Amino acid sequence: xxxxxxxxxxxxxxxxxxxxxxxxxxxxxxxxxxxxxxxxxxxxxxxxxxxxxxxxxxxxxxxxxxxxxxxxxxxxxxxxxxxxxxxxxxxxxxxxxxxxxxxxxxxxxxxxxxxxxxxxxxxxxxxxxxxxxxxxxxxxxxxxxxxxxxxxxxxxxxxxxxxxxxxxxxxxxxxxxxxxxxxxxxxxxxxxxxxxxxxxxxxxxxxxxxxxxxxxxxxxxxxxxxxxxxxxxxxxxxxxxxxxxxxxxxxxx
Numbered sequence: 001x002x003x004x005x006x007x008x009x010x011x012x013x014x015x016x017x018x019x020x021x022x023x024x025x026x027x028x029x030x031x032x033x034x035x036x037x038x039x040x041x042x043x044x045x046x047x048x049x050x051x052x053x054x055x056x057x058x059x060x061x062x063x064x065x066x067x068x069x070x071x072x073x074x075x076x077x078x079x080x081x082x083x084x085x086x087x088x089x090x091x092x093x094x095x096x097x098x099x100x101x102x103x104x105x106x107x108x109x110x111x112x113x114x115x116x117x118x119x120x121x122x123x124x125x126x127x128x129x130x131x132x133x134x135x136x137x138x139x140x141x142x143x144x145x146x147x148x149x150x151x152x153x154x155x156x157x158x159x160x161x162x163x164x165x166x167x168x169x170x171x172x173x174x175x176x177x178x179x180x181x182x183x184x185x186x187x188x189x190x191x192x193x194x195x196x197x198x199x200x201x202x203x204x205x206x207x208x209x210x211x212x213x214x215x216x217x218x219x220x221x222x223x224x225x226x227x228x229x230x231x232x233x234x235x236x237x238x239x240x241x242x243x244x245x246x247x248x249x250x251x252x253x
Contacts, residue, residue, distance in 0.1 A: 005076070005086050009093035020101070023059075027051065027105035035112040045196035046170050048109060052129050053165060053189055056098050056136025057143070057157040060091075064144035064246065065153050074247040083243035084236050087141065091235075095133045102129065113199045121199045127221075128192035135188035135228050138235050139164075145245040168193050186223035188231070194220060 034047050067073050114121045147153045168187035174180035
């Protein structure tokens with residue numbers, strides 16, 4: 001039944017109010033002190049982006065690894081739900097859940113950083129965070145399929161997150177005209193990083209819009225959106241491999 005995985009994921013998260021409260025409170029407890037600190041603007045913005053990306057990566061990988069070990073993924077797929085549909089619906093549900101769980105922390109950060117004039121920063125941060133969470137959830141699920149334990153998953157997610165943020169220009173500006181600049185322009189994590197920098201009052205290290213020739217000001221969102229769609233397409237094509245890895249069988253789900 002179409003939407004079955006979507007509904008299942010929402011029922012699971014709503015059936016665990018204690019865990020949901022924990023997932024909401026931890027970002028608040030970690031990000032609000034950063035917003036209130038005297039850290040440099042660019043450093044605060046990088047911490048915000050780093051937390052959002054890691055929240056999506058670990059939040060996607062850990063449950064899939066655990067469910068695969070317990071055989072729950074195989075049971076869901078054996079109901080007739082194709083692995084590709086499972087990937088899409090689960091990613092959509094978890095991305096939105098992550099955004100809602102981060103909403104109180106993001107609202108507090110936006111208010112502390114932006115004061116009363118928060119409408120535009122709030123919209124930009126929310127859209128950027130959602131795009132980053134979709135990409136992070138997809139990568140996290142693929143990591144879960146590639147590893148065999150929670151420890152391996154945590155290690156690979158940490159490495160993947162840091163590399164992805166580095167390519168997005170989080171730690172140093174890419175050289176003009178280099179492949180790193182192009183990589184940053186199409187990074188799904190770039191809009192979130194740039195939005196947090198603008199919110200924190202940091203001067204963007206290489207401009208708020210992609211400077212790749214011919215892209216124009218729309219490049220800040222166009223490239224990352226296209227890259228996210230490409231990532232979804234790759235996950236769709238690799239769906240059978242994901243199913244085999246997560247179930248440990250050669251069944252064609």
